[in-house]
Each structure stands twice: as C-alpha cells, then as structure tokens.
Amino acid sequence: MAVYTRLGAEEMAAIIEAFDVGTLVSAKGIAEGVSNSNWMIETQGPGGHAGRFILTMYETRTDVGDLPFFLGLLDHLAARQCPVPRTIHDRKGASYRLHKGKALALIEFLPGVSVSEPTASQARAVGSALAQVHVAAADFPGSRENSLGPDAWKQLLGDCGREGLESIHPELGRIVEHELAVLTARWPSSLPRGVIHADLFPDNVLMLGDKVTGLIDFYFACTDVIAYDFAVTHAAWCFNTDGSRFLPELSSALLEGYESVRPLSAQEHEAMPLLARGAAMRFLATRAYDWMNTPDDALVTPKDPMAFARRLEFYADPGNAEVFAP
Ligand SMILES: Nc1ncnc2c1ncn2[C@@H]1O[C@H](COP(=O)(O)OP(=O)(O)OP(=O)(O)O)[C@@H](O)[C@H]1O
Numbered sequence: 137m138a139v140y141t142r143l144g145a146e147e148m149a150a151i152i153e154a155f156d157v158g159t160l161v162s163a164k165g166i167a168e169g170v171s172n173s174n175w176m177i178e179t180q181g182p183g184g185h186a187g188r189f190i191l192t193m194y195e196t197r198t199d200v201g202d203l204p205f206f207l208g209l210l211d212h213l214a215a216r217q218c219p220v221p222r223t224i225h226d227r228k229g230a231s232y233r234l235h236k237g238k239a240l241a242l243i244e245f246l247p248g249v250s251v252s253e254p255t256a257s258q259a260r261a262v263g264s265a266l267a268q269v270h271v272a273a274a275d276f277p278g279s280r281e282n283s284l285g286p287d288a289w290k291q292l293l294g295d296c297g298r299e300g301l302e303s304i305h306p307e308l309g310r311i312v313e314h315e316l317a318v319l320t321a322r323w324p325s326s327l328p329r330g331v332i333h334a335d336l337f338p339d340n341v342l343m344l345g346d347k348v349t350g351l352i353d354f355y356f357a358c359t360d361v362i363a364y365d366f367a368v369t370h371a372a373w374c375f376n377t378d379g380s381r382f383l384p385e386l387s388s389a390l391l392e393g394y395e396s397v398r399p400l401s402a403q404e405h406e407a408m409p410l411l412a413r414g415a416a417m418r419f420l421a422t423r424a425y426d427w428m429n430t431p432d433d434a435l436v437t438p439k440d441p442m443a444f445a446r447r448l449e450f451y452a453d454p455g456n457a458e459v460f461a462p
C-alpha cells in the first residue's frame with residue numbers, strides 16, 4: 137500500500153484549493169507504488185467541468201531538492217508531445233508545495249493500465265516512447281547525477297556482504313564478485329549522455345491496448361549514458377518475472393520500436409551487452425539490499441534479487457550478445 141500520510145477531508149480540500157482546478161469532489165488513496173503517498177483526486181470546476189489528478193506526497197526516499205528536476209522534466213517532455221503527465225502548478229506558479237514539512241505535487245491523471253504480460257506490439261510502442269523521451273530531453277536544461285550508478289551498486293552489495301548474498305542464494309556472492317569486477321573494468325565512458333528515465337518497468341508505463349498513454353514515476357530520472365536506459369528497459373520487459381526465460385519477440389520489438397525513433401550508433405550496439413549487465417546489476421543491488429534490510433513485519437514485500445541475477449547471467453553469456461545486433 138502506498139498512503140503513508142493521512143490527510144483529513146478539510147486538509148485535503150485546503151490543499152486542492154491552492155491549485156486552480158475547482159473544488160474537491162473525492163480523494164482516494166492509491167494502493168500501488170511503494171515510495172510515495174498517492175491519491176486519485178476528482179474536482180469540479182465552476183462550469184461543472186470535472187477534473188482528475190494524481191496528488192503525490194513525497195516521502196523520505198525522494199529528495200525535495202530534486203523535485204525541480206523531476207517536475208520540470210515532466211513539463212518539458214509533455215510540451216514536446218511525449219506521453220507523460222503534466223504537472224499542475226499552484227496559483228502562485230509553483231510546481232510543488234510544502235505541507236507540514238513534506239512536499240506535494242498535483243499531476244495530470246492519464247488513462248491506461250500497467251500491463252503484466254506485455255505483447256510484442258506493446259514492447260514496440262514502449263521502445264519508441266522511450267526513444268521519444270531521449271530525443272525530446274536533449275534540450276532539457278536540468279541535470280541530475282545518477283545516484284544508482286556503478287559506485288552505488290558496489291556500496292549496496294558491499295553492505296549486504298558476501299555471507300548476506302550467499303544467504304539469498306549460495307551462488308550469488310560469486311556472481312556478484314565476478315560481475316562487479318568486469319563492470320568496473322569495462323564500464324563505458326564515451327557513449328552519448330542525456331536525461332534518462334532509469335526505471336522504465338511495465339508498472340511505470342500506462343497503456344490502452346498497444347498505445348502508450350503514460351510514462352510515469354520519473355523519480356530515478358538522471359543524466360547518464362542514454363543507451364543504458366534502453367538496457368534497463370530491455371532487462372525490465374524482455375524476460376518473464378523470475379528472469380528464467382528470455383522473451384526474444386519482445387526483445388526484437390522493443391529494439392525495433394526504439395530504433396524507429398532514435399537509431400542506436402554502432403558503438404551503442406556494441407556496448408549493449410555490457411550496459412545490460414550493468415542494468416541487471418543495478419536492480420540486483422537494490423533488491424538484494426532491500427531483501428536484507430526490510431523488516432519481516434513491513435507492509436512492503438521485497439522484490440526477488442535472483443530475478444535479476446538470472447538476467448545478469450543471460451547478458452554475461454557471449455552467445456546472447458546477438459540479441460542486440462543491428
Ligand atoms: N499520472 C498518472 N496518471 C494515472 N495514474 C497514475 C499517475 N501517476 C501515478 N499513477 C498511479 O499511481 C500508482 C503509483 O504511482 P508511482 O509508481 O509513481 O508511485 P511510487 O510510490 O513513486 O512508485 P514506486 O513504487 O515505483 O517507487 C501507479 O501505479 C499508477 O496506478
């Protein structure tokens with residue numbers, strides 16, 4: 137569940153009053169998501185015009201200092217016809233407000249659902265939507281360091297310790313040690329950089345049929361290697377949930393969709409198996425850390441790190457490099 141903060145009816149009405157979106161008709165907590173509190177808001181304007189919005193209250197995981205980057209990026213991309221929600225600025229023009237010490241933002245509601253078993257056509261559409269974001273973000277003036285890059289993987293996995301990793305799976309300590317050494321030695325430094333989403337899993341994409349209606353949850357967005365974002369999306373979309381089965385049709389479709397908007401260069405193609413190993417390592421690292429540090433009675437169930445260890449082994453196999461071939 138993801139409503140960490142209780143807001144009374146009067147309090148909620150006052151919050152909505154600060155935006156020029158009509159009066160509050162209903163506010164329902166949204167169960168999905170784990171990082172922030174989210175409500176689905178309905179309002180009614182003077183002419184009876186109804187509005188639907190998402191109200192997000194940023195909890196401890198999101199740094200308020202990063203909000204101008206995240207929210208400014210949404211407005212920049214939406215203005216360039218990317219399928220992302222616009223932010224609704226308050227009556228004074230601010231993109232977020234502080235309420236009892238916490239930041240909150242009102243965001244355009246977009247229709248659509250997150251698919252759990254994507255089809256190839258849906259993967260194709262997601263590939264082109266991702267490329268559209270990369271192209272549209274090229275003139276976005278903001279930048280933000282990736283706080284979950286290779287140094288963070290090492291830190292998180294170091295905190296887990298070899299014994300901790302082996303308590304998750306007897307082979308995990310060995311896999312991590314070997315792969316971290318490879319990634320550290322070979323991580324590319326000269327590929328084109330830009331603003332990336334960095335977490336484009338199916339639960340962060342809203343779809344209606346084969347159409348992408350919303351890319352959401354930009355709270356890991358940062359400035360990094362652009363092709364790494366494709367690798368993240370590939371790792372997220374082109375395997376079954378536990379990572380034991382690669383889905384070649386989704387992989388080809390995702391690549392095709394992406395390249396229909398932003399063709400990858402020869403260098404990007406060549407680097408992709410390594411970038412995908414890094415992408416798998418990034419989610420393995422945060423999942424292993426959460427696995428070891430989530431209390432048993434927590435409301436949130438930690439996600440399986442092994443699902444990304446399996447993806448990592450797939451990408452590390454030189455025989456599989458051809459999945460990224462031009
Ligand atoms: N603009 C939007 N339009 C429609 N629904 C949205 C929108 N933004 C968020 N949602 C809904 O709210 C849910 C939670 O949003 P989000 O994934 O951003 O939360 P979070 O707590 O930041 O997520 P995470 O757990 O991935 O860190 C989404 O799964 C989606 O159902």
Ligand SMILES: N[C@@H](CCO)C(=O)O
Pocket residue numbers: 335337419422423439
């Ligand atoms: N999408 C991530 C969670 C947010 O980083 C995962 O599935 O591990």
